[in-house]
Amino acid sequence: MIKFGVIGYGYWGPNVVRNLDHTDGCKVIAICDKTPASRKRAQKAYPAIPVTSQAEELINSAEVDAIAVITPVWTHYELTKAALEQGKHVFVEKPFTSSVVQAEELINLAVKKNLKIMVDHTFLFTGAVKKIRQLLKEGSLGSLYYYDSTRVNLGLFQHDINVIWDLAPHDLSIIDHLIPEIPEAVSATGQTHLNGVEDIAFITLYFPNKIIAHINVNWLSPVKVRTTLIGGEKKMLVWNDLEADEKIKIYDKGVDVTSQQGLYNLLVNYRSGDMWAPKVEQGEALSQELAYFVDCIARDKVPFNDGASGMRVVEMLEAANESLRKRGALVYLRPQQRPAPSLSSRIELEETSTCKP
Amino acid sequence: MIKFGVIGYGYWGPNVVRNLDHTDGCKVIAICDKTPASRKRAQKAYPAIPVTSQAEELINSAEVDAIAVITPVWTHYELTKAALEQGKHVFVEKPFTSSVVQAEELINLAVKKNLKIMVDHTFLFTGAVKKIRQLLKEGSLGSLYYYDSTRVNLGLFQHDINVIWDLAPHDLSIIDHLIPEIPEAVSATGQTHLNGVEDIAFITLYFPNKIIAHINVNWLSPVKVRTTLIGGEKKMLVWNDLEADEKIKIYDKGVDVTSQQGLYNLLVNYRSGDMWAPKVEQGEALSQELAYFVDCIARDKVPFNDGASGMRVVEMLEAANESLRKRGALVYLRPQQRPAPSLSSRIELEETSTCKP
Amino acid sequence: MIKFGVIGYGYWGPNVVRNLDHTDGCKVIAICDKTPASRKRAQKAYPAIPVTSQAEELINSAEVDAIAVITPVWTHYELTKAALEQGKHVFVEKPFTSSVVQAEELINLAVKKNLKIMVDHTFLFTGAVKKIRQLLKEGSLGSLYYYDSTRVNLGLFQHDINVIWDLAPHDLSIIDHLIPEIPEAVSATGQTHLNGVEDIAFITLYFPNKIIAHINVNWLSPVKVRTTLIGGEKKMLVWNDLEADEKIKIYDKGVDVTSQQGLYNLLVNYRSGDMWAPKVEQGEALSQELAYFVDCIARDKVPFNDGASGMRVVEMLEAANESLRKRGALVYLRPQQRPAPSLSSRIELEETSTCKP
Amino acid sequence: MIKFGVIGYGYWGPNVVRNLDHTDGCKVIAICDKTPASRKRAQKAYPAIPVTSQAEELINSAEVDAIAVITPVWTHYELTKAALEQGKHVFVEKPFTSSVVQAEELINLAVKKNLKIMVDHTFLFTGAVKKIRQLLKEGSLGSLYYYDSTRVNLGLFQHDINVIWDLAPHDLSIIDHLIPEIPEAVSATGQTHLNGVEDIAFITLYFPNKIIAHINVNWLSPVKVRTTLIGGEKKMLVWNDLEADEKIKIYDKGVDVTSQQGLYNLLVNYRSGDMWAPKVEQGEALSQELAYFVDCIARDKVPFNDGASGMRVVEMLEAANESLRKRGALVYLRPQQRPAPSLSSRIELEETSTCKP
Secondary structure (H helix, E strand, C coil): CEEEEEECCCCCHHHHHHHHHCCCCEEEEEEECCCHHHHHHHHHHCCCCCEECCHHHHHHCCCCCEEEECCCHHHHHHHHHHHHHCCCEEEEECCCCCCHHHHHHHHHHHHHHCCCEEEECHHHHCHHHHHHHHHHHHCCCCCEEEEEEEEEEECCCCCCCCHHHHHHHHHHHHHHHHCCCCCCEEEEEEECCCCCCCCEEEEEEECHHHCEEEEEEECEEEEEEEEEEEEECCCEEEEECCCCCCCEEEEEEEEEEEECCCHHHCEEEEEEEEEEECCCCCCCHHHHHHHHHHHHHHCCCCCCCCHHHHHHHHHHHHHHHHHHHCCCCCEECCHHHCCHHHHHHHHHHHHHCCCCC | CEEEEEECCCCCHHHHHHHHHCCCCEEEEEEECCCHHHHHHHHHHCCCCCEECCHHHHHHCCCCCEEEECCCHHHHHHHHHHHHHCCCEEEEECCCCCCHHHHHHHHHHHHHHCCCEEEECHHHHCHHHHHHHHHHHHCCCCCEEEEEEEEEEECCCCCCCCHHHHHHHHHHHHHHHHCCCCCCEEEEEEECCCCCCCCEEEEEEECHHHCEEEEEEECEEEEEEEEEEEEECCCEEEEECCCCCCCEEEEEEEEEEEECCCHHHCEEEEEEEEEEECCCCCCCHHHHHHHHHHHHHHCCCCCCCCHHHHHHHHHHHHHHHHHHHCCCCCEECCHHHCCHHHHHHHHHHHHHCCCCC | CEEEEEECCCCCHHHHHHHHHCCCCEEEEEEECCCHHHHHHHHHHCCCCCEECCHHHHHHCCCCCEEEECCCHHHHHHHHHHHHHCCCEEEEECCCCCCHHHHHHHHHHHHHHCCCEEEECHHHHCHHHHHHHHHHHHCCCCCEEEEEEEEEEECCCCCCCCHHHHHHHHHHHHHHHHCCCCCCEEEEEEECCCCCCCCEEEEEEECHHHCEEEEEEECEEEEEEEEEEEEECCCEEEEECCCCCCCEEEEEEEEEEEECCCHHHCEEEEEEEEEEECCCCCCCHHHHHHHHHHHHHHCCCCCCCCHHHHHHHHHHHHHHHHHHHCCCCCEECCHHHCCHHHHHHHHHHHHHCCCCC | CEEEEEECCCCCHHHHHHHHHCCCCEEEEEEECCCHHHHHHHHHHCCCCCEECCHHHHHHCCCCCEEEECCCHHHHHHHHHHHHHCCCEEEEECCCCCCHHHHHHHHHHHHHHCCCEEEECHHHHCHHHHHHHHHHHHCCCCCEEEEEEEEEEECCCCCCCCHHHHHHHHHHHHHHHHCCCCCCEEEEEEECCCCCCCCEEEEEEECHHHCEEEEEEECEEEEEEEEEEEEECCCEEEEECCCCCCCEEEEEEEEEEEECCCHHHCEEEEEEEEEEECCCCCCCHHHHHHHHHHHHHHCCCCCCCCHHHHHHHHHHHHHHHHHHHCCCCCEECCHHHCCHHHHHHHHHHHHHCCCCC
């Protein structure tokens, strides 16, 4: 029975507590939040669980086995570090940290202490992402051409982070999960209109093999859009996460280049065939993710959404931010940072683990 | 009665001939196309109009008053120049030319000869763009924040131009028409997958006053999308050009910043009110555009979609292409190229002209 | 403080308990369900509330002021009657009873005992229905022409009632709420395919003044549809209850008959103007309904969704069922059953009550 | 070379002439319309074809082989009869005639004269209907449960016929084509609001084997809807004719009744699997239909959309109208009118004919 302390009971924390409460093999034994109103909500919902304003109480408690850090990003490093130092496994909200430097330190600390870090990339546990990953692994789409996501709405304005750090981690973690290649470089543009942080931004990721990814994030859209186009050599798909039923539509459409007699004589044929919307698993992603975390701790497995995965996302965020400041100038990702070993272990993990999503 | 010679009877040429045929004050007296099959189609549709394979016959004909150049972009400069030299007014397909240098030469030649150039930015004559322009001019949206267009589908692959030169002129001419400011700089990213020209690209335009524009063009999308988000301080709109009826939806949604006590204490209020879809004029845009051209010739008026307008679009295309080659690096637009006089004449024109769209 | 006993903790009961739990002026002091699994769920969610399998315990308890009957329709009469006899107010799931005869008996009993009956016509408390009612009362739509609802999906099969008794009460209660006239007659058609009760049915209601209503209900539809067209002389609206944001769209469309020189010379003009989607209140309807019930008890007011309202719906259901058996044959509603006094009290109520929805 | 005379050049006639003009094996040699404006349009579009106001000129012309009757329904009988008497084949607009009596007389006359009648049930030649028919014949949907069509919009008001005669022939001809059984009885309801003919109506058709069909037609809808749900034992489909690409969606959804231990113990299982949108043929239906007519004449084949097919539709229309007058009362179709021989010939035809749709 793994005993959890949950730090942060604002917007997402209640979902973490509720799901841990329903997960076998674990229980929540303490909740912490700085805000009195949040503590009051926690107390009312879980009368049997002690609630505190002091994170140290949870981190230093001998009874706690694992800490869930569900707080603003600028607090992740400090809280996670303290928890690891006290020998606790950590489930931490995305994005993992505010910098690659912080992420590296935490990863090394966890390795030294033989503790697990899981970064809450919840989307990786949705039926939609699992189905898309399966299609890509099976080769149904053929070689990947592009990933193009639009993630916009009249959003909650953040004050400490811009729209990239707020909304792009979803797509960046999905891209990291779906595309085996590591991106080479990033270009990002955007603008700030209201409160000093960018509220609209556009990110391009260049990958090897001519794969390109693009992310459109915007806090100032009148309509909510969650649509991703994924184009492959053989097939293409549209993932509309706002659809209740047909989230993923796969199109038997494409282009065949049949002859190469110089550019002007190139024969391009268009294919247009059936469309197919596979049934997508419906369960709550966070529930599966937390069960997977508990299982990884219990069986001493490295989760695929571990600290290294979190760090790769943070590296892309840092690069995007740097490019944004330079109005689109290309920023290269550091090759030495690419965690090749982790990638292979990631793949191996999924083959052997029974608790994989 | 203005007598037209139409060069090019491929995809778009038949629409130009058909609309000129229904426009008062003009008639088509000759059609030219290099391709025998196109000439055959023209002959069958218009038995009374002579059809030739030699553009010179039209350009040199003493009877022809105006030439419509509806041919690939790389032929525009040469054909337009020859026509102007022979004293003909020119209606030329977008994009105007392959370079700003060519555009400048043609503009100067037309001025010297006192001839009209109209660049076929058809979208400016649609009910949707006219309605959006009216809303912006009236101030209904408040200060403009952004223009964000997605224009993708499984498109006709071009061999001589990339997806930016093929699809972006629509948005660039609309942006030029809607936004009084001239963009400062461009960043563009993209990728080529099939035949040596970019088939997917993303363009960001930086304007003064924190206005930002973004254009997503893609020949490899499984679905056709023609959606533009326009965000303003007061209201925001969505223009979905594929909707039969409700093309423009205006949302009484927005953000009010009510207090500025440092970044962390900023109070942001969200507004969410009614949505409104105004009735949009339904007539064929090309028909109105050609009637406007005939009227500009007859009454010696400068069209607002003149050579200068076409040149501004070409300058943005050139800059986007340069940035694309440099993978997002910012390319400044040359301030000296910004045709301030033309802009003011443009505004004046519209106030006085009765044939404005 | 009104003390509730809730009978029935299956699909809808938990929502009633949760909302009563958040309503000022009342509390749930006992829950009853026949099914052990449901009792277990109730106990886990509300450890402090006693849970029983015996409805009599709640009905006979001196502490209970009001009973919520959230059970299958065939049990409503018996449970409600027992509760009224024990001096309890009753909130009862729709449809009110299995027959008009039962409904009348319960209404008379409640009057005699001076107790309140509220029938859970939840939809009347949604923002959408409130907005439509307001538009009709203001005369925005002009004289009403028709109400046409489609309410289909791959539904939960019921064994004791057919698709009309399962799905049509929603529309019938809305129609009763929106249209001041009482329907004259009903025609219904349908078919049974699987388990002996009709799974697809079509109901037409004839009203005075040429108003017509139609309801399409179907348990065997591959897609969920919740769309109602409402046509009036001046304007028409579409209510799509599955839309997250724009549930109601009002069209400035219509037909003007300008001249009546015999049928063949009739001049009909079409109007087509703007579309408008008003902001619709978002709160949970059941929460408002229960607060209204508590207020009606506390202030001794007759709720507009009282027993008489529930009986009018049951009468339409009975008539529809009879017509269904006769394959569409017209069944007249009994004029003497039309509760004219209740209607006027209903109107008066809404003007004076501060707790009206 | 079959020579056509086309009577009627209003809304639909121009499409018939244009398609005949592009069909091999035939040509239009005369056009007739009573209205001067229509004759002027015809003359402008086809300068080489003589245009007249006198239908007799075409009907009596020795050069004409076949007459297309594209006029209001009340003229069909007289014109078709005259044409048959003069030995002409007839292509006649739907609905075939104003009554079954008229239809029978024309069918008998055509048989006697060995002439072809084709009723213009254009929808039967669309890719969508052909695909649905194929799915039903293959048994992909399993036993048919229901056909439920909504065909509404702010329509062109007719003065001589009501909304059933205007819009329902489409669905009735499709139903006749898709469902091998002949309906037993009809119930119809509706209302008239403006000009003395019903502008909204609902038709139910009862078939053997518990198949039920329903048609919702309305001239007073603010939005255009063309959606048909078709439910079968194995699969269900949605045909949305307004979709550009994915007109037909087939759902692997359904209900399995696994046990029948009395009504209350019935176990119903829901299946929910993939959705599939097959590619649907895109060509113009009318073009295929006219080519089929020419082929049937040339090869002396009986078209499947012959007079008998047209008469079955007229019989359903007459019955629906009678029921409508009686406000839903069931009207039986006359068994002796069911053209069993024609049905078998219809099936045989399609197997052997190479020009079948």
